[in-house]
Amino acid sequence: MKLNLCIKLNFMKNPAQLTPWLTGKHVNRQSQSGPSILFISGGSALTSFCHTLTKSTQNSVHLITTFDSGGSTAELRKHFNIPAIGDIRSRLITLANDSLPEIRHLANLLNYRFPHQAKPQNLKIELEHILTGEHILTQKLPLGLLNFIQHTLQSFFERKPANFKLNGASIGNLCLVGCYFSHDKNLDSCIEVFSELLDIKGKILPVLDDDYHLVAELESGSKICGQHLITGKEVNPIASPVKNLFLTQDLLFHTPQQPKTSQKVIDQIMQADLICYPPGSFYTSVIANLLVSGVAEAIHENPCPKVFLPNTTADPEQLGMNLTDMLSQLNQLGKCTKLKILLDEKDSSYPFSTQVDSLNCGSEIIKLDLISPHSQPFYDTKKVVDALLNLIPDIKAK
Template structure:
């Protein structure tokens, strides 16, 4: 077998190529995203109209919101971002079981008493609640059983206010499958006809920790993002994994073989917009990720945030590229050329609200190509338009 690398001139966007994917999305290309959080959900919903084969490696390190309650109760990875991405890729048409979609996206009341919420949960488990009754058997029985496993293991003081039913079902399946996420994510994907592959980058109960430029250390993703507590006042200097949310206990994680195979199968690797440290770089920390990315000769593209990110205090676009490359080089080696880890930077300088400008000379010195094209439709919002971004990415494949 002889391996050769073929290059071509790409048009951004490429209407003919995009139209071809739109006609047969089930045969669409495997685009891989390292991400987490909700920033990519809009793109994911639009992307399923072009390809049913996108791959999403999602961070399980969230330590805030409803995920924090489940993590504290069961010492498990965060599942909220996984559930959110699965729902973004789900077929919500009549063919995709919209009644299951409605159940998985439902949240319990944030104001009701614990007794009322327990009664609602028991109705769901028994299949008597309208959200469950609409689901035909044996699907209903299967879902209610997973919810029942959660109920049996639920601590007496567990706060159900605002809980996502989808998260509770995933937690029940996790507990019922020897504390493994893959089996329940696979089942979840089949139930709602997920058009793509979603997987946690690691199956570990770990947390994020950062060292700031002023020497302080902050542990816990919810303390880093600037969404639940005040944004960090000093730039982040180093990102690591911790075995504890309350104190820094350094730990390492390895990339599983099945995730390595997913990276190897990608025809385009995307470092997408979202919280730069807690959503993107967090997925690159496990040992083996950098080497897997380097081993795949497909195009690799970085899409910086087009609006302010609280995690990027004092960090401009050029520094973001340097930090991204340095994070990958932790695994693949400090002497790895930049262009073997990143081919393109994709942005819209005219309409996006970026942190600093990006010098063409700087990008060229790294052997990287800057693609500056229309990606923001509403300049007042400065957020990427899902369709413009999807078509730009598909034009690179």
């Protein structure tokens, strides 16, 4: 399936030209203002915070894990041996400037998934409608933006094997993979292109641009390889607490490895005004970032406040853990012994003991009104964002 596309690869490699061309508006992302709050989390738990967050700062930084192995991401990683890009796509969309209609149309398309149960012939027809601009989600796209989507999809399908299954595949993921290959397998460059197109209010950084998987050693002695087998969302939850977590490229023998993050990630961590471990899957979304060499060291070196927001609902990965256990993991792997723990003052929503023993005496528990009647049992995003901003010294002093 080939199309004669009017957008060329060398044009696509200059993202600074793309947004003005597509929207007619000159976007200067360098002028984005507000404090730099860096979130150590790659999962969907932070999605609800992003819209509220962008009203207070357009300079948040999101360190995203690239180790997911479930759903349609598994199909992409199996065939292309690439880092996971699903959480990157999701965070790009949640930080997008949805005040512009062109960007709303683009976000809707990137969020779209092919039906899980559709027949291959029907999927092929629907794909053709996207590539020709006849699909309902492409009809309102400006011509230049449609050409860009066509180009990235064409880049993907020129490389996809014949046995690749489109069922459940996200259009956004396919576009990101096509862009990834068009940019010589440089994930940062690919993210920058989509950040410009979506005019995102913040920065997104992959913690690692390489093909690694998570392995959990359980207290029972067994090992589980693959994020989707650990998190308890696609399969039954783990039956034994996690004893150790590490990264591997060796899916057969599970040899532990500790790859190094990029200097760009280290610099962003060092420049942050506040570092937050937000709610989310504790091991696969939060702790996983700390397994990459350079991340914990940079967190430790930055003197800014470090904040932990525990989950308010049960997390299958935290089997058998209380707050002390969580802090021990963050202190050990994150090299951070002076965490500020934000808890709701009612202290009744947490599915674990919130008592902290003397081993974590360097940590400070701060109890605030963080859960409102309309948000319970989850955090009220406005209350949490305000609480984080108030912990940044320069802002608190104003």
